[in-house]
Amino acid sequence: MKPIEATGVTRTFGTFTAVNNANITLHTGEVVGLLGANGAGKTTLIKMILGLLIPTAGHIRLFGRPQSRQQRHRIGYVPQNLGLYPDLTAKENLEFRTKIFGVTAQNTGITPFGNKLVGSIPLGLQRRAAFAAATQHQPELLILDEPTSGVSPLARSKLWDQIHARAENETAVLVSTHYMDEALQTDRLIVMAEGKILADGSANEIVAGRKTVEITTDRWADAFNLLDCDSPDSSTPRVSLAGRKVRVMSQSIDTIRDKLDKAGINADVKLVDATLDETIVKLAS
Amino acid sequence: MQAMIVKEFRQMRRDRRTVALMAGLPLLLLIVFGYAARFDVTEIDTALLGPGAVEMATTLDPVFNVVTVNELAGADVGQDLLRNSEAGVVFVHTDSGQSMLIDGTELFMAQSALRRVPPGFQPNLLFNPNLDTAKVMVPALIGLVLLFIGTVITSLGVVREREQGTLEQLAVMPLRAVDVIVGKIAPYFVVALLDITIVTLAGLWLFDVPFKGSFPMFALFSLTFIFVVLGLGVAISTVSKSQSEAIQLAIMLLLPQIMLSGMIFPLESMSAEVRWIGYFLPLTWFVIGARGILLKGTDPATLLFPLGILVLMAIVVFGIAVFRFHRDIAPKRSSNPTSPVSAAAVES
Numbered sequence: 001m002k003p004i005e006a007t008g009v010t011r012t013f014g015t016f017t018a019v020n021n022a023n024i025t026l027h028t029g030e031v032v033g034l035l036g037a038n039g040a041g042k043t044t045l046i047k048m049i050l051g052l053l054i055p056t057a058g059h060i061r062l063f064g065r066p067q068s069r070q071q072r073h074r075i076g077y078v079p080q081n082l083g084l085y086p087d088l089t090a091k092e093n094l095e096f097r098t099k100i101f102g103v104t105a106q107n108t109g110i111t112p113f114g115n116k117l118v119g120s121i122p123l124g125l126q127r128r129a130a131f132a133a134a135t136q137h138q139p140e141l142l143i144l145d146e147p148t149s150g151v152s153p154l155a156r157s158k159l160w161d162q163i164h165a166r167a168e169n170e171t172a173v174l175v176s177t178h179y180m181d182e183a184l185q186t187d188r189l190i191v192m193a194e195g196k197i198l199a200d201g202s203a204n205e206i207v208a209g210r211k212t213v214e215i216t217t218d219r220w221a222d223a224f225n226l227l228d229c230d231s232p233d234s235s236t237p238r239v240s241l242a243g244r245k246v247r248v249m250s251q252s253i254d255t256i257r258d259k260l261d262k263a264g265i266n267a268d269v270k271l272v273d274a275t276l277d278e279t280i281v282k283l284a285s
Numbered sequence: 286m287q288a289m290i291v292k293e294f295r296q297m298r299r300d301r302r303t304v305a306l307m308a309g310l311p312l313l314l315l316i317v318f319g320y321a322a323r324f325d326v327t328e329i330d331t332a333l334l335g336p337g338a339v340e341m342a343t344t345l346d347p348v349f350n351v352v353t354v355n356e357l358a359g360a361d362v363g364q365d366l367l368r369n370s371e372a373g374v375v376f377v378h379t380d381s382g383q384s385m386l387i388d389g390t391e392l393f394m395a396q397s398a399l400r401r402v403p404p405g406f407q408p409n410l411l412f413n414p415n416l417d418t419a420k421v422m423v424p425a426l427i428g429l430v431l432l433f434i435g436t437v438i439t440s441l442g443v444v445r446e447r448e449q450g451t452l453e454q455l456a457v458m459p460l461r462a463v464d465v466i467v468g469k470i471a472p473y474f475v476v477a478l479l480d481i482t483i484v485t486l487a488g489l490w491l492f493d494v495p496f497k498g499s500f501p502m503f504a505l506f507s508l509t510f511i512f513v514v515l516g517l518g519v520a521i522s523t524v525s526k527s528q529s530e531a532i533q534l535a536i537m538l539l540l541p542q543i544m545l546s547g548m549i550f551p552l553e554s555m556s557a558e559v560r561w562i563g564y565f566l567p568l569t570w571f572v573i574g575a576r577g578i579l580l581k582g583t584d585p586a587t588l589l590f591p592l593g594i595l596v597l598m599a600i601v602v603f604g605i606a607v608f609r610f611h612r613d614i615a616p617k618r619s620s621n622p623t624s625p626v627s628a629a630a631v632e633s
Contacts, residue, residue: 050457072459083454100458 001064003141003172008059009058019045020195034176034188041195042176076139082130090129101137108132124155193284208276215246217267317544319554326397334358337378346401369587389413423488424575425548435514440531443522456614497582506574509595518604523609542568
């Protein structure tokens with residue numbers, strides 16, 4: 001019984017298609033990252049999974065059944081804006097949730113700041129409180145919409161520890177993010193751009209076999225400028241720097257060699273394995 | 286400075302509701318004050334009672350619009366006619382003498398009638414002998430306080446949930462839509478009930494306002510009116526994306542009610558062009574009921590019509606509000622993708 005099974009899901013707003021024919025599946029105990037830039041359609045997809053938006057086309061099943069109110073007992077959700085009442089204390093926010101779900105509060109980890117108004121505590125602590133509130137009823141499916149946005153690296157690391165702990169307890173976790181480094185924390189990645197799912201698999205599977213051209217030269221700045229000018233769209237840069245090495249995803253090795261020769265730039269040009277970042281930029285473009 | 290001015294105009298142009306408020310409000314105030322703000326009552330519903338009634342009709346000032354003539358009735362019937370607002374002035378002409386009964390709860394009408402007392406008649410102001418403004422205003426102010434609490438405070442409370450993103454969180458909890466709606470509105474209902482109790486008691490105590498009529502009838506009027514105003518509050522919240530938008534809308538709904546409900550300016554003296562608006566405003570009917578019950582002890586049967594109008598308004602307004610609120614927290618397949626909750630989804 002899969003916690004999420006979405007088939008051919010599309011959502012349009014007027015003439016704008018926010019999610020286009022998306023198919024996703026989530027298995028028990030799996031941490032899946034929903035990766036994409038702002039506007040990729042991640043939040044719209046999440047809202048359709050939660051039943052907050054109705055798909056224009058396609059079907060979504062949760063735990064093997066169509067979405068229903070009864071299933072909400074099995075779901076925990078932390079939205080981007082946390083969904084906490086800023087004029088209640090962290091403890092009161094948790095108490096409200098536990099009463100609605102009919103459970104008793106357990107080791108929440110909010111004791112040090114529990115009596116403070118949520119609106120008065122730092123964002124990192126607010127996110128901890130939101131995570132605690134969303135997991136008090138031991139959900140089997142946890143959906144986190146950009147949970148680490150705006151928090152410190154230390155707080156981010158702690159949150160990921162909590163996410164993995166949940167997954168070990170058989171909770172399926174869907175996490176949306178636009179941080180590439182966080183993508184590596186997941187078991188599987190679903191890459192979205194312009195409403196479409198571009199890739200679905202582990203980071204290694206997505207990157208597998210993809211190559212990039214690496215240029216090593218003393219005149220790295222000239223080489224970068226030369227090749228960067230050829231990028232068709234500056235919003236999706238396909239030339240990057242790794243230290244003083246220039247990496248190019250979008251052009252063939254022969255073309256690059258030819259350009260460098262014509263510009264009189266002496267360089268060592270070779271094919272190397274692409275990184276996840278480069279692969280996703282390539283996919284998105 | 287020029288850049289600042291240009292920026293300000295650009296922002297103003299894009300805030301359509303503020304533009305509507307800036308352009309619409311002066312126009313609204315002009316029309317309302319022009320047509321409604323009239324203190325002169327030029328037509329007074331009048332009853333003529335007693336054996337000399339028909340003869341009397343030909344001698345009265347044209348301002349007295351005779352609506353009832355009864356040669357067999359006496360002063361007792363006259364009082365009942367005033368109590369039930371079937372007439373504003375009653376002339377009684379019997380063998381034992383002549384009297385002119387005036388409804389003191391209609392301040393401007395009473396003043397107009399007092400200026401036109403026919404020779405030989407002794408004016409007798411009923412229900413508010415000193416033409417005390419406070420006594421007339423308190424029942425209407427009870428309605429105004431409720432209107433304010435109901436529309437502004439309720440709409441802000443619901444819109445705040447949307448702004449904080451907590452309405453969305455409620456929508457994914459195992460709550461029925463009705464749980465959310467009742468749970469959200471019930472506290473405001475209780476607060477409104479407390480308010481009406483406090484304001485009424487304070488009015489009776491501080492301003493010596495009488496309570497001459499039926500308490501159950503007053504309770505019925507109040508409860509129905511609370512439903513209408515809470516419905517207005519929720520309805521405002523369903524079309525407002527922010528608290529400032531909700532306040533703007535509430536102001537646009539409150540102002541006409543203050544001006545056109547008969548609370549300040551008598552409906553009878555308003556120009557026909559705006560008077561009809563008053564009959565579509567809930568405060569108008571609450572004011573009629575509250576003044577009748579508190580000041581005159583109006584027969585409950587006579588108040589069934591204004592109560593019925595309020596009940597109808599409560600059903601329509603509250604029904605629309607709950608339908609829209611329900612749609613926000615439990616979208617259906619046919620829902621409008623541009624509703625506030627839905628619209629939030631495309632932002633990221």
